[in-house]
Amino acid sequence: MRATDEASIGYILHRRPYRENSLILDVLTREHGRVSLVARKRGGRKAASPIAYEAFRRLRLSWRGRGELKTLTGFEQAGTLALGRDRLLFGLYVNELLMRLLPRSEAEPGVFEAYERALMQWSAGAPAWEVTTRFEIALLQALGYGLEPDAALQHETPDSPARRVRIPSLSAATRAAVAADTLGDARVLAELRALLDALFYHYLAGRRLRTRALLPSSFTR
CATH class of the missing domain: 1.20.1440.120 (Recombination protein O, C-terminal domain)
Structure with missing residues (x-):
């Protein structure tokens, strides 16, 4: 994460396909409210498993960007809650x-x-x-x-x-x-x-x- 990136704990509220190999994630965060992030392949690495982008997982997120649609730069699971x-x-x-x-x-x-x-x-x-x-x-x-x-x-x-x-x-x-x-x-x-x-x-x-x-x-x- 760069010094200029924003970061927060958050939860994914909704996800949808975006272009060929990306997703738009709408997330609820503690410090920034609802944020829309583009999750995509970077540097030739494989994209994260779709399972990682499921709802109700507590996540550590970082992103950058000035518009309404920002770019996800960091993604780490911080906990999972099992809902029946x-x-x-x-x-x-x-x-x-x-x-x-x-x-x-x-x-x-x-x-x-x-x-x-x-x-x-x-x-x-x-x-x-x-x-x-x-x-x-x-x-x-x-x-x-x-x-x-x-x-x-x-x-x-x-x-x-x-x-x-x-x-x-x-x-x-x-x-x-x-x-x-x-x-x-x-x-x-x-x-x-x-x-x-x-x-x-x-x-x-x-x-x-x-x-x-x-x-x-x-x-x-």
């Missing part, structure tokens, strides 16, 4: 949510910490919906949105579906549960899910996340 198939679906949902909501190159250390905490809890077998909902709340708070329906209306844009979707309010009991960080009750989760799904529908201008449809409808898992 059902937890993997929740992880993919959260990754898609971050891809849609997080702006590029804006540090959000609170989001990074909440993401890493969610991965560890899923890996440890914690209730998947509870972990996911807790992460979504942290994400909205970090982005300055919060859980209030009135705040969503204040962020309305010409493309917002605010007039076409009802954004529910939380009961006093659910507000208390959120404040105490006790989200295990199925009724609390059901109420939060209705609010969060409506808020994300609003903030994503009416776009549905493909991975959301893959998640189980029961909040007891």
Whole structure:
């Protein structure tokens, strides 16, 4: 790594082919937020195995470049978390949510910490919906949105579906549960899910996340 390179711990959110022998990696980093990197062959060496570029691996990354698309210069695994198939679906949902909501190159250390905490809890077998909902709340708070329906209306844009979707309010009991960080009750989760799904529908201008449809409808898992 050169002295001019940027570096950070990060996780791959998404990857896609780029030109003949390269990939574009969208990564979540602690110090730089969401960054897009080109990973390609260098100096005649073989490219890293595609397995190395899988999601949910803790990585030490370095890169250089001035535009939105930067060049990966260093890549080292710093840990792996094993997610079962059902937890993997929740992880993919959260990754898609971050891809849609997080702006590029804006540090959000609170989001990074909440993401890493969610991965560890899923890996440890914690209730998947509870972990996911807790992460979504942290994400909205970090982005300055919060859980209030009135705040969503204040962020309305010409493309917002605010007039076409009802954004529910939380009961006093659910507000208390959120404040105490006790989200295990199925009724609390059901109420939060209705609010969060409506808020994300609003903030994503009416776009549905493909991975959301893959998640189980029961909040007891």
